[in-house]
């Protein structure tokens with residue numbers, strides 16, 4: 169049974185408990201993926217209502233994936249029900265950030281607000297142990313800056329997942345000049361244990377995927393604005409002409425127009441000479 173493969177190798181892992189901060193679009197998928205692979209998950213949110221919303225999303229998604237596994241003959245009904253129950257049981261939801269002290273790895277997936285991150289990382293640095301991997305799922309902010317906020321630069325990596333986390337196979341694992349080699353190696357192994365493919369990257373704006381994808385999506389919006397083609401035709405062109413699963417206009421909606429705008433305008437302000445960010 170595919171979903172249990174990770175569980176069998178649990179004894180050989182150095183990580184056991186994963187903290188996920190933020191249960192929104194990305195965080196709920198990260199928490200779910202870790203719990204499905206047998207990790208204990210401590211899920212942190214600012215308020216109980218956000219925890220409830222995130223857990224409801226996880227519940228929906230894990231049920232959907234389990235029923236698809238049944239339909240494909242990969243699990244029987246009983247195993248699927250047990251998988252849903254054990255996945256949900258592995259997630260402890262709390263608003264108490266001190267619970268992060270029990271974690272071997274903490275993955276932050278909060279909104280991209282630097283003031284909020286500064287406060288949060290200061291607290292993470294105070295609470296976690298000396299062996300804990302501290303990972304940010306940021307799509308566009310500097311990992312080094314967050315490393316400075318937490319005061320534990322050797323323990324800090326970027327761990328950038330893609331939406332929908334449950335289905336997308338890639339994770340960018342980002343090192344800064346200060347990231348310890350052992351921490352980076354453990355971060356790479358952790359990603360592999362989720363049955364995802366890690367790619368290594370240095371700390372630069374957008375890493376690999378967003379550095380290419382965000383200017384591409386913005387160019388598609390410019391084509392629409394200039395009347396070159398309709399949104400639908402731009403999407404059809406890239407799906408049928410370039411083999412993309414989703415066109416750039418649909419992708420901008422899927423990622424979130426607010427997120428896309430905040431990434432490109434943040435880069436534009438910081439790197440005004442870079443033409444790709446205008």
Ligand code: CAA
Nearest residue numbers: 229232233307329330331332334335336378413414419423
């Ligand atoms: N949980 C469980 N099931 C899910 C799901 C989720 N979160 N999301 C989708 N599914 C299910 C769908 O419901 C569907 O189920 P059925 O077959 O039962 O209908 C199935 O997965 C496949 O979905 P689709 O029918 O929509 O089929 P698809 O083949 O088009 O796959 C997709 C969907 C994986 C999203 C695909 O369209 C795709 O790869 N799109 C591109 C996504 C992408 O580029 N993501 C990266 C965005 S950039 C980013 O995330 C980084 C950032 O920092 C901004």
